Amino acid sequence: MSTNVQARRPEEAEAAAQLPIVDDDPVTQRFRVHRSAMTSLEVHRAEVERIFAKSWLYVGHESEIPEPGDFVRRPVGGRPVFMVRGVKTGNVNVFHNTCTHRGALVCRQESGNSKVFQCFYHAWTFDSEGRLKGVPDRDAYAGGVNFDELGLKRVARVESYRGFVFASFDPDIDDLPSYLAGAKDYIDLVVDGCGGSVEIVRGTNQYSFAANWKLLVENSFDGYHAESTHDTYFKYLVSIGTDLRGGVSGRAIDLGNGHAVIEYSSPWGRPVAKWEPLFGADARTEIDRLRADLVARHGEQRAHAMAEVNRNLLIYPNLIINDIMAVTVRTLYPPAPDTVDVTAWALAPNNELASLRHRRLDSFLTFLGPGGFATPDDVEALESCQQGFASGGVEWNDISRGMGRVPMANDEEQMRVFWRRWQHQMGTAADRAGVQ
Amino acid sequence: MTAVAPRQQAFLRQQVEEFLYAEAALLDAWALDDWLLLFDRDAKYEVPCNDAPDGDPAHDLMLIDDNYVRLTARVTRLNSRRAHREYPHSRTNHQVFNVSVQDASHDVISVTASFTVWRFRAGRSSCYVGRYRYRLRRNDGGFRIALKRAELDMTDLRSVADVAIIL
Numbered sequence: 001m002s003t004n005v006q007a008r009r010p011e012e013a014e015a016a017a018q019l020p021i022v023d024d025d026p027v028t029q030r031f032r033v034h035r036s037a038m039t040s041l042e043v044h045r046a047e048v049e050r051i052f053a054k055s056w057l058y059v060g061h062e063s064e065i066p067e068p069g070d071f072v073r074r075p076v077g078g079r080p081v082f083m084v085r086g087v088k089t090g091n092v093n094v095f096h097n098t099c100t101h102r103g104a105l106v107c108r109q110e111s112g113n114s115k116v117f118q119c120f121y122h123a124w125t126f127d128s129e130g131r132l133k134g135v136p137d138r139d140a141y142a143g144g145v146n147f148d149e150l151g152l153k154r155v156a157r158v159e160s161y162r163g164f165v166f167a168s169f170d171p172d173i174d175d176l177p178s179y180l181a182g183a184k185d186y187i188d189l190v191v192d193g194c195g196g197s198v199e200i201v202r203g204t205n206q207y208s209f210a211a212n213w214k215l216l217v218e219n220s221f222d223g224y225h226a227e228s229t230h231d232t233y234f235k236y237l238v239s240i241g242t243d244l245r246g247g248v249s250g251r252a253i254d255l256g257n258g259h260a261v262i263e264y265s266s267p268w269g270r271p272v273a274k275w276e277p278l279f280g281a282d283a284r285t286e287i288d289r290l291r292a293d294l295v296a297r298h299g300e301q302r303a304h305a306m307a308e309v310n311r312n313l314l315i316y317p318n319l320i321i322n323d324i325m326a327v328t329v330r331t332l333y334p335p336a337p338d339t340v341d342v343t344a345w346a347l348a349p350n351n352e353l354a355s356l357r358h359r360r361l362d363s364f365l366t367f368l369g370p371g372g373f374a375t376p377d378d379v380e381a382l383e384s385c386q387q388g389f390a391s392g393g394v395e396w397n398d399i400s401r402g403m404g405r406v407p408m409a410n411d412e413e414q415m416r417v418f419w420r421r422w423q424h425q426m427g428t429a430a431d432r433a434g435v436q
Numbered sequence: 437m438t439a440v441a442p443r444q445q446a447f448l449r450q451q452v453e454e455f456l457y458a459e460a461a462l463l464d465a466w467a468l469d470d471w472l473l474l475f476d477r478d479a480k481y482e483v484p485c486n487d488a489p490d491g492d493p494a495h496d497l498m499l500i501d502d503n504y505v506r507l508t509a510r511v512t513r514l515n516s517r518r519a520h521r522e523y524p525h526s527r528t529n530h531q532v533f534n535v536s537v538q539d540a541s542h543d544v545i546s547v548t549a550s551f552t553v554w555r556f557r558a559g560r561s562s563c564y565v566g567r568y569r570y571r572l573r574r575n576d577g578g579f580r581i582a583l584k585r586a587e588l589d590m591t592d593l594r595s596v597a598d599v600a601i602i603l
Contacts (some may be wrong), residue, residue: 203497
């Protein structure tokens with residue numbers, strides 16, 4: 001590695017790269033990404049500092065912790081944190097999962113309900129609002145320790161939008177609604193389409209594979225790959241009676257701040273609220289009712305967008321919400337340049353008819369799940385790309401599809417939106433003169 | 437265990453073990469069409485999520501929840517050249533042990549067993565560890581599978597990436 005990270009001064013962080021990794025040329029309609037973006041350890045380290053420490057990152061959904069004292073723990077941006085609903089305030093608290101005494105994890109179960117969190121090492125005890133409540137043999141301490149200041153450390157910023165809880169390690173970041181920009185409306189479409197009240201379904205997909213995380217960002221809203229990569233999945237859909245002749249057509253939209261979406265017509269059924277024969281006659285009545293309810297509440301145009309239109313949404317940098325034949329909420333994190341940790345959940349309306357819930361989960365696991373008929377082939381494709389990069393000889397990935405026209409859903413404008421923001425946030429750290 | 441003498445019990449377990457070994461051999465040989473013949477038409481093949489091993493496909497997200505139609509589609513897919521994750525196929529080694537007949541008092545007998553499934557492909561290895569739960573129907577002196585359920589002991593799929601093979 002030839003990059004000299006130490007030589008960069010902090011004030012250079014905002015400066016533009018002279019030789020940017022993202023080569024965006026609107027005049028010649030060329031858009032290329034230098035492959036070092038996916039392979040360089042320096043780029044990876046800079047991403048941790050400049051992107052994951054400086055963005056709003058999805059923590060979890062409020063429905064995961066409905067009752068006071070309910071908690072879940074998980075890594076966010078690679079750091080162990082836990083989210084707990086305060087017993088006293090009812091607020092969603094997100095704490096660094098580390099004892100203020102010597103550092104051990106204070107929350108060591110994946111989920112549960114507790115009024116207190118006790119570090120087992122020296123038995124310091126904190127309540128669900130983070131206050132330090134118990135220190136064994138407290139009298140042994142002299143005046144130099146202020147126990148009032150040794151409550152659990154909150155993550156610098158925590159805000160939620162429509163039940164989606166985000167945190168940021170950057171105390172100076174924009175408020176969440178400003179940050180989400182145009183993505184808010186698409187979260188609204190998902191949540192309002194579900195009748196305004198959603199929940200995370202029990203059962204989590206946690207898998208990792210040997211590819212750079214940004215390849216999965218691209219793949220999560222790549223309409224162009226579907227036919228070639230997922231031939232076996234579409235054959236399966238046809239074999240069970242789904243009529244794919246309607247095809248997919250739609251557009252890509254820049255939602256600001258690096259967020260983007262593709263929205264497109266749905267050849268397959270959607271549990272909210274597009275019936276297909278596969279759903280069975282009984283479900284038709286319920287789907288008709290759901291759709292009529294959406295029209296009554298939101299008008300025909302918006303109801304159509306909720307019921308019959310798919311959307312693959314990126315909330316920059318690493319949250320995917322794909323509202324297709326089921327809804328997935330998926331986060332990505334790179335523990336290394338060539339590894340991505342994926343955590344994915346199914347989101348569904350509260351009080352969903354049992355048969356529709358079952359169909360939704362069927363569709364989720366068959367297309368979106370790591371045991372299904374599509375995701376393993378995406379994993380293979382992205383690992384294959386990463387292996388191909390190691391061959392060298394070719395320096396650039398082409399991301400220019402659709403630059404000469406109004407971007408369609410199977411074009412790549414949504415990826416360009418991501419990459420432009422990525423380049424801006426990385427600044428000189430994404431300068432290929434300094435990266436190998 | 438109800439009304440089965442110890443000797444019969446041992447004999448039954450031996451029969452079950454031989455059946456499960458034969459099933460494992462079919463999977464390792466990628467003889468998936470023959471493997472599918474072991475299943476009844478109303479059979480299920482289930483793999484719950486790692487964090488919900490007791491998952492119920494009616495209301496919990498599963499990794500795999502195949503009825504016979506989808507199981508057939510899985511076999512068709514894996515036999516094709518377009519299941520990219522499994523073309524070319526992995527080498528696998530399905531190991532079955534700690535076999536225990538839980539209930540043989542009905543036509544359908546309940547069996548649990550431990551498994552390790554090793555998967556090797558393109559220089560990489562991965563290992564799935566867990567417990568099988570079978571419901572087997574007696575059939576012409578042998579068995580047919582009514583349910584095969586593979587509950588994983590790994591806390592997540594980070595070490596294996598996916599469940600593209602059949603466990």
